[in-house]
Amino acid sequence: MTFTWPLMLFALLAVPVLVVAYRAQLRKRELGRARLAAEGLVAASTARPDRWRHVAPLLLLAALTLLLVSLARPAATVAEPRREGTVILAFDVSTSMAAKDLSPTRLDAAKAAARAFVAKQPSTIRLGVVAFGDSAVIAQQPTNNRAEVLAAIERLTPQGGTALGRGIVSSISAIAGKPISVDETGEDGSAGGEDLGYYGSAAVVLLSDGENTTDPDPLVLAQLASTAGVRIYPIGLGSPQGTVLEVDGFQVATRLDEATLKQIAETTDGAYYAASDTAALSKVYTDIDLTWTARTEEREITSWFAAAAALLLLLGAGVSVVRSGRVV
Structure with a gap:
């Protein structure tokens, strides 16, 4: 004393x-x-x-x-329990996210849900943002600065196709703090590559309609995330019945692919939630298994x-x- x-x-x-x-x-x-x-x-x-x-x-x-x-x-000197870890908000920014079967659009609904999620996180949790369409980029490295996270979310716009697998790889890279190279053609059908390490106190909130349109296979990359101890919590955006979206003068049918998102959640020991459930993000916050530590x-x-x-x-x-x- x-x-x-x-x-x-x-x-x-x-x-x-x-x-x-x-x-x-x-x-x-x-x-x-x-x-x-x-x-x-x-x-x-x-x-x-x-x-x-x-x-x-x-x-x-x-x-x-x-x-x-x-x-x-x-x-x-007092020991105080804290909830610590890293959560990546991975946004599907493909063209289909402009569909209006969620009001006002799927992407805008995802942004609103993500803002609510960010507001509920304690300051000890680092948040990052990944955007994926045909390719994937880390829009915001994991940080404790909530203003930077919200600004990265606001900058997202829909374009291109959907590469769920690349979104998962970029999310793992953001968590690991280094680029992850992946061998997508393993003979056993699994994703191989460098030693990733283990990130048991990290999670990915995947906001997507689940319609994968390009390689790599998201289920193979979900296995990679599971190996690294990263749990994925998909939020399904859109309706299973689908809608028609006009792109460059063409009409494109798009619908929510819940089956793929549920398989990703199951593979990584996460959980799937439908965005139509207004309490979806609250459930994710409760379910994400981050580390409790005692800081003096x-x-x-x-x-x-x-x-x-x-x-x-x-x-x-x-x-x-x-x-x-x-x-x-």
Whole structure:
């Protein structure tokens, strides 16, 4: 324990002075009673001294001691639990995200959901943004700066096709803090590559309609994410019935591919949610399994001492009232 104003501890010198004064007062009372008993003015006491008579004064003295210590503003190292980890918001920015089967569009609905998600995160969680269409880019590296994350989300616009697999790879790269090269043509059908490491306190919130239109296979890359300990929580945007979108004068049918998104979630031990559920992002926040750690911080605990002193003061006053009918 440390003290912000250590010189105030000299006030504790008053405590032994008060103890000496209290003992002197007791002796004075005993001598006075003995003198009166010798003159026959009071009966000589044959009862054993009542030790409980010291309880109230001792409690009051302890309360005073704590109050004097609190004047020095004590501080202690306190362990505080924190939820820590990295969450990547991976946005599908393909042309199909301009469809209006979610109001006002799928992408705008995804942005609104992501903003709500960002607002609920504690400051100890780092957030990043990945945008994927035909290719994928890290729009915002993981950071604790919420303003930068929100600005990256606002810049997203729909264009091109959908490469879910590349979005997953870029999300893993953002989590790892380095580019990830992947062998997409492993003989066993799995994605191989360099040693990724393990990121058990990281997760990807994948906001997409699930309509994959180009290689690599997102389910193969989901296996890679699972190997790295990264869980993926897809948010399905759009309707299973689908809608028709006009692109460059052509009409293109688009619908929500829930089957693919659910398989990605299952492969990575995550969970799938439909964006039509207004509580979807709240559920994701609850379900994401990030690390709980204990961080030690120096905290002023003056209020603790003051509270303990107040409690002792009340106890001392109560004991005194019960014994003698008065506080002092």
